[in-house]
Amino acid sequence: MIAPAAAFLAAGSGATPIAQDIVEPVVAQAEACCGMEIVAAGLTGAATLHKAASTGEPGQPLQALAASHWRVAADRAARVALPVGVAPESGLQVKTILAARAVSAAFPEISSIGGVRPDALRWHPNGLAIDVMIPNYSSAEGIALGNEIVAFVLKNAERFDLQDAIWRGVYFTPGGAKAGGYGHYDHVHITTKGGGYPTGSEIYLR
Template identity: 50%
Template sequence: MRDDKVRSVGSSSSRNGRGRLLALAGSIVISAALIYAQTAEPPARQPGAVPGEQQEFVPGPPPSGSPPPAAELMAASAPVAGAATPFALPAGITPENGLQVNTIRVARALSVLFPEVKTIGGYRQDPLPWHPNGLAIDVMIPNHGSEEGIALGNQIAGYALANAKRWGVIHVIWRQGFYPGVGAPSWTADYGNETANHFDHIHIATNGGGYPTGDEEYYI
């Protein structure tokens, strides 16, 4: 197959021999930061918030006007990580119909890296643009209320943030924290239930990269 007919959604910098080390270090640092952040006082419930999944992408003011914990700032400014050699990603557990290429790449990478996850949602109808336009996935966390579940969620969210520039990730929402790929994080409003507040899943949105043509090859 000619190179000009294949869209590779991997990065040429993934061939950097030091990249794998950076990926591991970045993931560990961010995971630790997110674990620390989850021990901080959770945001106070805001009167008048309307629960509902359609509200999930709207950042809210920090609780009581306080800034986000320093650990969250660490997560938002994570270095771009890489891999030592390109690794072709097989189709994962996410239904890919309706998803754009960068979203598919993130979904496939997380399926390979975190086999504990059994469900990753993708395209669906929604009043907001992310899921209907193939720009977002929802990574469901098993036993999300346990220490192990929270640690797994922290690791996945941290890995997505560490690779934000490489993967085209524009924001991550996890446990009522809104983490932009670039910039300072914030709390979201309290929408009244675990799903709307992202306690049982991680929402990861990308910049899309266009709809697949069928010639794509996906790498990390």
């Protein structure tokens, strides 16, 4: 999502597939969480605003107020920006980067996230998908962690422009889930709709 200008001034493999009754608890685990968004990093117009604020021309108080708002917006963006996570971001599209950074920030126990790689399907090669590798994925703790990550991305589906997530034989979408034969027992596969390739001017916000 590109924030409005008013706000920032231009700114697997496995055994038996999981039964359908496992799907509901996973989705139900989604808790209220920070929203995520992408804004342009340029925040252009700062110099113009500062110059206008110091001219002494009529309307100066309003222009000074605008400059002040710009500084507040810039400071806020710096404080809430998501840092680069553990996923290699080269070749990823912006919504996929946003999802990868958000998962890294929310789940510091995750030490490996796969990104772009050769594949017969287009998702990974085109920067639309990541694989969140789950430590001790077959243990109760590992399964619970994978469930939490699925719930997290579903909770933020609109922000991430989520297409799907796959975990332990279940195919999850914002519209529902289907169990059976989907693999992905050692990682959570997350696919976004991309949003285009980054230009280098993006700030990924919490």
